[in-house]
Amino acid sequence: MQFAGELIWKGRAWPAAEIVGQTGETFAFKTGGKGRPLELVGPAAWWRNFSDLNLDDPSAILDFTRRRGDPFGLLSPTTQGDTGGWKYLSGLLKLAASCWTTIIPPTSLCTNFDNGHIIEALLASPMFDVTFVPHVAEIRIGASVRRGLNVHIIPKDLGAYMVASAVLHLEDQVAMAICQHCGDWFELKRRGSMYCSPSCRAAASTEAKKGRNNHG
Numbered sequence: 001m002q003f004a005g006e007l008i009w010k011g012r013a014w015p016a017a018e019i020v021g022q023t024g025e026t027f028a029f030k031t032g033g034k035g036r037p038l039e040l041v042g043p044a045a046w047w048r049n050f051s052d053l054n055l056d057d058p059s060a061i062l063d064f065t066r067r068r069g070d071p072f073g074l075l076s077p078t079t080q081g082d083t084g085g086w087k088y089l090s091g092l093l094k095l096a097a098s099c100w101t102t103i104i105p106p107t108s109l110c111t112n113f114d115n116g117h118i119i120e121a122l123l124a125s126p127m128f129d130v131t132f133v134p135h136v137a138e139i140r141i142g143a144s145v146r147r148g149l150n151v152h153i154i155p156k157d158l159g160a161y162m163v164a165s166a167v168l169h170l171e172d173q174v175a176m177a178i179c180q181h182c183g184d185w186f187e188l189k190r191r192g193s194m195y196c197s198p199s200c201r202a203a204a205s206t207e208a209k210k211g212r213n214n215h216g
């Protein structure tokens with residue numbers, strides 16, 4: 001039986017985030033504004049971007065916080081966040097990422113027959129902080145639809161969302177690739193896809209046209 005659960009993330013990215021200080025290896029950041037609401041259904045492959053993040057680079061830290069949010073959900077217009085737990089989270093996600101090939105970039109395959117020990121390590125981590133909410137939903141069986149039991153997986157914070165995404169990707173051995181426009185990891189649903197989204201594909205094609213025009 002396939003696992004009948006749906007990962008749902010409702011959070012906030014902080015486009016106005018700024019670094020305010022550094023203590024040892026830890027950067028503190030603050031933000032103004034209301035942030036940008038994010039609502040995602042299903043796992044996202046950019047947990048691998050977090051696993052690759054250079055935590056000594058303030059601009060990489062800001063870029064992630066501005067686009068995705070604060071992994072530990074501390075940041076708000078009235079409270080600062082910091083990168084205190086980021087190394088631990090990134091190490092955990094590195095462990096998950098080690099199950100994917102890096103031989104022929106940008107495509108990356110999860111070819112292990114058994115990922116159980118890595119999934120177990122992720123589930124045992126305090127970072128995997130999720131609530132399971134059972135509910136009745138439409139279940140598709142071939143051409144017919146019936147109503148039946150389903151589970152929503154609600155992560156406590158963005159970090160838990162990324163760990164849960166990694167767990168689901170390990171379970172389904174999802175093939176991934178790096179977007180040739182924005183550099184984000186994405187689920188490779190069709191062989192040879194180069195972009196994470198229609199908007200990245202469109203942006204890349206606009207740039208290519210501009211490039212051609214500039215060269216006469």
Ligand SMILES: [Zn+2]
Pocket residue numbers: 179180181182183184195196197200
């Ligand atoms: Zn992209």
